[in-house]
Amino acid sequence: MPQTWMITGANRGIGLALTIELLRRGDHVVAAARNPWGGALAELAAEHTGALTPLELDVTSDESVAAAKAALGKKPLDVLLNNAGVLGARGEESALKMDFAMWREVFEVNVYAPLRVAQAFLPNVEAGKGRKVATISSRMGSIGANPSGSLAYRSSKTAVNMTMVVFGNAVRERNIASLLFHPGWVRTDMGGGGADIAPQESAAGLIATIDASGMADTNSFRNWTGEAIAW
Ligand SMILES: NC(=O)c1ccc[n+]([C@@H]2O[C@H](COP(=O)([O-])OP(=O)(O)OC[C@H]3O[C@@H](n4cnc5c(N)ncnc54)[C@H](OP(=O)(O)O)[C@@H]3O)[C@@H](O)[C@H]2O)c1
Structure with a gap:
């Protein structure tokens, strides 16, 4: 029985690698992206008709999330995966000199958006069998x-850890697990060409670890191969 995963930022980097690997093994993917109709996702949609659902989604926008939710309707999701993220402009941030507008933008994508998306699509996760928000x-x-x-x-990722642990405690009694991951240092636009691992390796590890996770793992912070990371 194929699982259905929804992935944000599915159009490139780790999100795209997750999408490709899930489709390869026969799962269904709701590929959410600001532009899900072009580039690699368009090619995948043509190859995997029925298994890939493109979904337009800017995770920072209430209107976009509401429109995406309306478009998806009551489709059950086994795994909702918050992947979209930004690094922020380099060279404008330190403890001694901070570009506060940039910091706010980083929080919009990396902290507020995962909770906004989790809240909006919680009914879909509750309708599914997998019951995981990663x-x-x-x-x-x-x-x-x-x-x-x-x-x-750094502060955005510390804050999203706290945010999704509090979320995890709020949905624990509904038997939904909230899982936090470090994907490795990955060769993407964000990680750069000198990073340790290929997106495919990160994606395969994350999928295997999420597959093997359940309520016993809720509110864990682990790397892509499943080892715990210090908070
Ligand atoms: N690469 C690494 O070494 C590394 C290490 C640790 C953690 N991570 C985390 O892993 C996740 C994926 O990173 P990556 O390396 O794949 O980064 P990436 O190659 O830069 O891709 C980022 C993805 O996030 C999407 N995104 C950004 N803002 C968005 C928004 N407002 N709405 C919807 N989508 C948005 C981008 O979409 P557009 O194409 O529309 O911009 C893109 O699909 C991030 O959360 C990142 O912090 C990465």
Whole structure:
């Protein structure tokens, strides 16, 4: 029985690699993106008619989320995966000199949006069998790693960890698991060409780890191969 996953930011990077891998193994994907009609998603939609549902979604916009929710209707989702994220402009953020407008924009995408999307599509997750909401955070959000630099991005990932743990506690009694992941340092536009692993490797690890997860894992923060990360 194929599962249905909804992935935000499905048009490139890790989101696209997740979409390709899920389609390859026969699952269905609701591929949410600001432009889900062009590029790689258009080619995949032509190859996988019926298995890929393109969904226009700007995760920072209440109107866009409401329109996407209306377009999706009551379709059950087994896994809702918050993947869309931004790094923020480089060189304008430090503890000593901060571009506050940029910091706010990073929070819009990396912190507020995962909760906005989770709230909107919760009825779809409740209608599904998988009952998982997964969010791609980052090891850079770990306070335990005694971090410095990249303040906007790091603080956004720390904040989304807290946000989705509070969400996880709110949906625990509905038997829905909230899972947080570091995807590895991945060769995407964000990770850069010198990163450790290919998007395909990250995607395969994340899918296997999410497949094996259940309520016992709710509110865990793990890497793509399933090992726990210090908060
Ligand atoms: N790459 C790494 O090494 C790494 C490490 C740790 C964590 N992560 C996390 O992994 C996730 C995916 O990163 P990536 O490396 O694949 O990044 P990426 O290649 O830069 O892709 C980012 C994705 O997010 C989408 N996005 C950004 N703002 C959006 C918005 N307002 N509405 C909808 N979609 C939006 C982008 O869509 P557009 O094409 O429309 O801009 C794109 O699909 C992010 O949450 C990131 O923080 C990545």
